[in-house]
Amino acid sequence: MGDPHPSLAPPAEFYPQWRIARASLAFLLDVFANGRDGGDIMGPLILSVIVEANVAPINQDPELSRRYATLDSPPPDDLRRPVSINAVAASLRLPYETVRRRIAKMADDGVVVVTPRGVYVPTLAVDDPFRLAMATYRYERLKAFYLELKALRALDDVPVRPPDAPTYPAPPIRAGVRLISEYTLRVIDQIMRRLGDPLTGLILLEMARANAEHLPSGTTRADRPMPDALRKPIPVLALSRRLGLPPETTRRHVRRLEAEGFCRRVRGGRLAALEQLGQRGDGAHGLDENLHNVQRLFAKAAALGVVAYWEDEARG
Numbered sequence: 561m562g563d564p565h566p567s568l569a570p571p572a573e574f575y576p577q578w579r580i581a582r583a584s585l586a587f588l589l590d591v592f593a594n595g596r597d598g599g600d601i602m603g604p605l606i607l608s609v610i611v612e613a614n615v616a617p618i619n620q621d622p623e624l625s626r627r628y629a630t631l632d633s634p635p636p637d638d639l640r641r642p643v644s645i646n647a648v649a650a651s652l653r654l655p656y657e658t659v660r661r662r663i664a665k666m667a668d669d670g671v672v673v674v675t676p677r678g679v680y681v682p683t684l685a686v687d688d689p690f691r692l693a694m695a696t697y698r699y700e701r702l703k704a705f706y707l708e709l710k711a712l713r714a715l716d717d718v719p720v721r722p723p724d725a726p727t728y729p730a731p732p733i734r735a736g737v738r739l740i741s742e743y744t745l746r747v748i749d750q751i752m753r754r755l756g757d758p759l760t761g762l763i764l765l766e767m768a769r770a771n772a773e774h775l776p777s778g779t780t781r782a783d784r785p786m787p788d789a790l791r792k793p794i795p796v797l798a799l800s801r802r803l804g805l806p807p808e809t810t811r812r813h814v815r816r817l818e819a820e821g822f823c824r825r826v827r828g829g830r831l832a833a834l835e836q837l838g839q840r841g842d843g844a845h846g847l848d849e850n851l852h853n854v855q856r857l858f859a860k861a862a863a864l865g866v867v868a869y870w871e872d873e874a875r876g
Contacts, residue, residue, distance in 0.1 A: 615639075
């Protein structure tokens with residue numbers, strides 16, 4: 561379908577960029593935390609890449625996206641395009657053997673099927689009660705994200721009801737979950753271009769959330785980076801527990817972040833320096849890219865009729 565809004569106005573300077581970035585950060589980390597199921601944060605990340613590759617034929621076809629939009633209409637397995645383990649590893653810049661071991665464990669647990677053509681997540685694996693509850697949570701979290709960005713005026717130029725937008729008899733949960741996969745992988749790609757690998761980026765983002773989650777909402781509404789004096793440092797051990805990672809793994813990545821200026825060691829732990837993540841090597845600003853990503857996400861949600869469904873719900 562392409563990007564319905566390749567150029568959105570007004571200019572980026574109009575928007576409260578840091579508030580949008582904080583909302584995006586919370587949404588991304590909530591989505592990955594929801595998929596952990598007691599494991600570490602890498603499991604949901606690898607699974608997201610597999611799912612996104614599997615459903616690419618549906619995402620690329622507006623009619624299929626609409627047909628398989630609700631919980632009672634799961635796409636059949638023959639529409640799911642398998643992806644090679646090597647492609648998953650390459651897309652995340654992770655060692656092949658690391659990804660192969662993770663996928664083998666997922667196969668043992670019945671989450672994925674490994675075939676000579678590649679890996680896919682079968683319908684049976686996503687239609688058990690636990691996965692359906694997870695999908696419903698993610699859909700509701702996407703709706704909350706939409707309402708938050710709407711309040712920030714970040715979506716003023718996204719049409720609520722485009723002319724060809726479909727209507728649904730039930731919440732378009734599957735359509736929303738596929739949109740989330742597309743969005744999260746775009747954000748992960750943005751992080752990898754700046755930090756080199758996704759795990760380092762996710763550790764930095766979780767650190768940033770931990771630093772500021774004690775603050776009252778009025779403080780986090782400020783459209784600027786939070787001053788160090790207001791934030792609470794987090795010890796590496798506490799950070800590893802939040803992410804479900806071994807302490808030494810977390811410590812190794814935090815040392816790298818510190819060496820490259822993305823976090824600071826202070827009394828009591830580490831503080832994230834997200835302002836460093838904003839600047840890209842080509843001179844563009846990461847906040848602008850984040851804004852474009854969220855506008856692109858909800859422009860497609862509008863084209864699929866998801867936004868109109870939410871707005872109709874709100875009207876009762």
